[in-house]
Amino acid sequence: MGTLDGKIALITGTGSGMGRVAAQIFAREGARVIGTDIQAEADKETAELVRRAGGEMTSIAPVDLTDADQVRQLAEDAADAYGGLDIVYNNAALQRFGPMPDFSVEDWRVTQAGELDIPFYVSKFTWPHLVRRGGGVIINVASVAGLIGGATPPMVAHTAANAGVIGMTRQLALEGAPHGIRAVAISPGPILTPASDRDLGDDQAVRSAITAKTLLKRFGRPEEVVELAAFLASDRAGYITGANYAVDGGASAW
Ligand SMILES: NC(=O)c1ccc[n+]([C@@H]2O[C@H](COP(=O)([O-])OP(=O)(O)OC[C@H]3O[C@@H](n4cnc5c(N)ncnc54)[C@H](O)[C@@H]3O)[C@@H](O)[C@H]2O)c1
Numbered sequence: 445m446g447t448l449d450g451k452i453a454l455i456t457g458t459g460s461g462m463g464r465v466a467a468q469i470f471a472r473e474g475a476r477v478i479g480t481d482i483q484a485e486a487d488k489e490t491a492e493l494v495r496r497a498g499g500e501m502t503s504i505a506p507v508d509l510t511d512a513d514q515v516r517q518l519a520e521d522a523a524d525a526y527g528g529l530d531i532v533y534n535n536a537a538l539q540r541f542g543p544m545p546d547f548s549v550e551d552w553r554v555t556q557a558g559e560l561d562i563p564f565y566v567s568k569f570t571w572p573h574l575v576r577r578g579g580g581v582i583i584n585v586a587s588v589a590g591l592i593g594g595a596t597p598p599m600v601a602h603t604a605a606n607a608g609v610i611g612m613t614r615q616l617a618l619e620g621a622p623h624g625i626r627a628v629a630i631s632p633g634p635i636l637t638p639a640s641d642r643d644l645g646d647d648q649a650v651r652s653a654i655t656a657k658t659l660l661k662r663f664g665r666p667e668e669v670v671e672l673a674a675f676l677a678s679d680r681a682g683y684i685t686g687a688n689y690a691v692d693g694g695a696s697a698w
Pocket residue numbers: 456457458459460461462463480481482483507508509510534535536537538558585586587588631632633634635636637639640
């Protein structure tokens with residue numbers, strides 16, 4: 445028996461990184477998963493991996509989640525796929541990094557669209573489906589950058605957007621409670637995904653600069669974030685709402 449048996453979960457950004465692992469772990473726990481990503485081929489690959497492991501996943505891709513009209517349609521299609529929605533896992537994001545004052549207005553806007561518009565649009569358009577179902581859970585992936593500043597790399601837009609995601613989560617919890625909707629944020633520290641591992645290459649100086657702020661002196665693994673998300677999405681976490689959980693190896697503790 446899985447902790448998410450009978451649940452229907454929409455997970456964004458399932459084409460790679462933590463989103464792909466989320467699709468696999470949620471399906472392992474018995475959820476029927478609807479995944480979406482702007483990268484259609486990669487998302488289909490995730491669905492294939494899930495099915496091969498005996499899970500259930502429908503991919504709806506490509507969808508550009510920064511486009512409100514596409515997200516409105518996605519919410520309808522996702523709710524149609526298995527007959528409703530119980531869990532909305534806002535994982536997808538796109539951000540830019542760079543130092544002040546060279547960080548351009550376009551960099552700023554791309555990051556706010558990629559990190560704030562996406563979870564707002566997805567929450568807004570799936571909300572009526574959760575209400576219709578008598579409640580559900582919204583999980584917003586924020587970042588430790590929403591709690592503390594970050595030096596490597598410089599991240600003015602990323603810090604602002606993720607503080608916004610944490611604030612939005614509290615408000616969704618407040619407005620959702622009368623409908624049985626819980627909203628919870630998770631704030632990962634540095635997590636090594638296939639993409640970030642590739643980008644960092646063998647630059648040990650940058651790797652060490654990033655992990656130095658953690659107490660555990662290492663990157664986290666996607667599973668270490670997603671296992672918490674699976675718990676928070678389950679009925680076992682029924683009294684948890686409006687909270688933000690750091691999964692950051694202790695980076696925000698000092
Ligand atoms: N990796 C880390 O160290 C880290 C740390 C803190 C927070 N986070 C957050 O965790 C989440 C997942 O991170 P990740 O490292 O797995 O990221 P990733 O870049 O590997 O995956 C993000 C996915 O979202 C998709 N996506 C981006 N823009 C999209 C759009 N407009 N429409 C549809 N899909 C889009 C991408 O195609 C990609 O598959 C993100 O919200 C990220 O901000 C990551």
